[in-house]
Amino acid sequence: MKRFIHAIFVALLAICGQQARAATPQNPKADDKAVVTAGNARFTVLTPRMIRMEWSADGKFEDRKTLTFVNRNLDVPKFKVSKKGDRTTVTTDCLTLRYDNDGKMFSDRNLEVRIRNGKKTTLWKPGMEDDGNLLGTCRTLDGADGYDMHSGPLEQGLLSRSGWALVDDSKNHILAPDDSHWKEWVAMRPDGARQDYYLFAYGNDYKQALADYQKVAGKAPLPPKYTFGYWWSRYWQYSDNEFKDLVDKIKSMDIPIDVLIVDMDWHDTFGLKSRNSARDEYGQRIGWTGYTWQKELFPNPSNFLRWVKKENLKTALNLHPASGIQPYEASYKDFVKDYEWSDTTKSVPFHIDEAKWADSYFNTVLGPMEKEGVDFWWLDWQQWKESKFTPGLSNTFWLNHVFFNHAKEKADNERPFIYHRWGGLGSHRYPLGFSGDTFITWETLRFLPYFTATASNVNYGYWGHDIGGHMFKKKPGVTDPELYLRWLQYGVFTPIFKTHSTKDRNIVRYFWAFPEYMFEMRDALKLRYSLAPYIYNAARENYDTGVAMTRPLYYEYPSLEEAYSHPEQFFFGSDIIAAPVGNPVDSISGLAKRKIWFPEGKWYDYASGEMIEGPSEREFEYTLAENPFYVKGGAIVPMNPDKVNSLQAPCDTLVLTFIPGGGGSLRHYEDDGISNDYDKSYAITNVIKNVVANGIKVTVEARKGTYHNAPAVRNYEMRFPATLPPDKVLVDGKEYSYSRFPENGNWTYDGYSLQPVVYTEGLPVNKDVTVELIYNEGNGESADLYGKKGIFNRCKDLTILFKEEQGMHGEGMKMLPEEYLKVSQCPNFILEDPANISAYLKEFNNNMEKLFEVTDNMDIISDCFKARLREQLKKH
Helix, strand or coil: CHHHHHHHHHHHHHHHHHHHCCCCCCCCCCCHHHEEEECCEEEEEEECCEEEEEEECCCCCCCCEECCCCCCCCCCCCEEEEEECCEEEEEECCEEEEEECCCCCCCCCCEEEEEEECCEEEEECCCCCCCCECCCCCCCCCCCECCECCCCCCCCCCCECCCCEEEECCCCCEEEECCCCCCEEEECCCCCCEEEEEEECCCCCHHHHHHHHHHHHCCCCCCCHHHHCEEECCCCCCCHHHHHHHHHHHHHCCCCCCEEEECHHHECCCCCCCCCCCECCCCCECCCCCCCECCCCCCCHHHHHHHHHHCCCEEEEEECHHHCECCCCCCHHHHHHHHCCCCCCCCECCCCCCHHHHHHHHHHHHHHHHHHCCCEEEECCCCCCECCCCCCCEHHHHHHHHHHHHHHHHCCCECCCCEECCCCCCHHHCCCEECCCCECCHHHHHHHHHHHHHHHHHCCCCEEEEECCCECCCCCCCCCHHHHHHHHHHHCCCCEEEECCCCCCCCCCCHHHCCCCHHHHHHHHHHHHHCHHHHHHHHHHHHHHCCCCEECHHHCCCCCHHHCCCCCCEEECCCEEECCCCCCCCCCCCCEEEEEEEEEEEEEECCCCCEEEEEEEEEEEECCCCCCEEEECCCEEEECCCCCCCCCCCCCEEEEEECCCCCEEEEEEECCCCECCCCCCCEEEEEEEEEECCEEEEEECCCEECCCCCCCEEEEEEECCCECCCCEEEECCEEEEECCCCCCCEEEEECCCCEEEEECCCEECCCCEEEEEECCCCCCECHHHCCHHHHHHHHHHHHHHHHHHHHHCCCCCCCCCHHHHHHHCHHHHHHHCHHHHHHHHHHHHHHHHHHHHHHHCCCCCCHHHHHHHHHHHCCC
């Protein structure tokens, strides 16, 4: 009975914990206790480091939501107020505000804030330039060629090395409550002079600034799990049968996929041409906007969408809505009837900021297609930035707001999201984003890591790029498969993984069009799907903390200059530093150089198997097959098994990769991946790794919480890179036997990655699981294993080239040198006989010393290949 009561108590604690994490209801009116009024000025102390400062000529202040700030009803922080004459002083634990009420608007003569960050005090006054601002993001990268941004610079962000950042919300529109199904709609600010500032005085406590920003601006919703899979997209005149052939080919080549994008040729383009195309009354090319299915390409749209569902794919259609609703559209009659448009011979202008227009648009134009099976819309607004009806309103922002809330309303408890552009502060509430039409250059590839990570400074954490680039800078161009491959490898570490390009026959995105690169391209997608549980953990962290999955190094190391001076590397989640290769390989060595800065601690190079000690700066060289990323020593990385090709299907196995470098822990998050119940319906599994005197002990704690269709039993695949074969493996006290061809209930040893792998039987998730790797001597972690993974894997390609070299010189029948085979075949000997790994590694080391002396004297291989052997097999 006591055990039963204890179980009930634990369950209640878990439920209470989940409810405590649920989203706080939005209330734009601050607690009166947080408000200080001084004449025509009002100050709201939101946190000890964030203060709202308002001034209005009529003495009336705004308590409604704005497009950016939607919640001001926070716990009132401790602060003091003193008034002496015309001076009002507000003091929190972190800042002191002084205001002299002279009846005039805020200026450097009547308002100042002194900010305390440790022993340092920083002064802010109105009008000061924020020269240390770390920036945020921008609406689009259309026309960008690396850091040469055609569409303008990045906007100011919320984080700054100045110690403060200011958000001027004075001209921002209001979200006014109404009694419609929308519940609120855009409204203008009241007339009259007014100022509305938010001062973020967080010094270099960047994570706290973002956490507090989401308290006042709302959280970034958690997207459905499938959005983190592979998206196929290309601007091309595909027919339904061509899409079917495309998907069949993708799947036949074991390439994972979750989303199929149908660009604008799904609809009738009414004679649209590349040159000299006719324009409509809105100045747009006729056919760019469209809502009528192109029946020559899609004779039965409903069946096409049914086929997409049968393939277990999600789909979106591209929209360019600027030209309103034209009389030649199939939905025109229904729209004008619903909208009560009187002149039924003319087009109806785009007017998304009118609720009645928006209602008719969704009811009669988009709604019927959604019912047929369109999952979401790719909004592609490229035209005028501001509304023609509501002065100053960003069309981009309002499209985001309306489309997201429409998706939320019609979703039937599925998570809403859109695919559009950044519309300004507050856009993080409407994921996801696409960055636009960049040039296909190495410069752009090198720029995107900085751009994507920097967007986290405004919590815009779900950028998707046109992987491979959108268009050639000079025409005619030719697709460079190496650049495309490196872009795909970078795509693994981006929030949204979507290949795309413009309509150009010379831009090829089919992996099979590049036979020499195809498997490396597929490996990039396979790695993405392997890392999906880790990525999903990072997405939940974004929701909980306001810190996006792709984030700058200075979030973790704000006091180190190196964290600011290496913009092309970034944190991907909390345990991985990603540093994509942004240069072509050398033609002789087949290697591309990459300089990396490592913070303090141990960092495991997942590509080479080397362990790097930080702080340090190192230069590495990588082959085309290597996609480098660096994992914190001791981290536990949740992964999918290699068989997973869809993020919509349930998986019965959780892979746990235990990075060498000491003990560690993992808080693994799970939910059903699709419903909007993730605030309260989710589960946490804690995993702990301890390195003990005689081995490694792993504890997978009983799962806390649950969700719809949560499995009661699951298998674990536990990988221990750069670890010696154990003498014994115990799972919950039961000894598992070694097997060269393992099944559940066995363990094996991977000679190429030098890792024991334990395959458990199906185990109940409501009980702790203990796995022990036991050694007669030592604890299994061995520095002698570091770096050999890279050499072993490079030998796979080098062996093929070696044989070709000998064949080209007329010696195709000659065995490769024994010294080389003792190196290249070492992992296979270990695979067959892991108990004798020490002897094989000793032989490997001896032959590495002799190898180049032998190959340098061979006259049946070229000097170029000799150089490649040396460069690729030397240790880092």
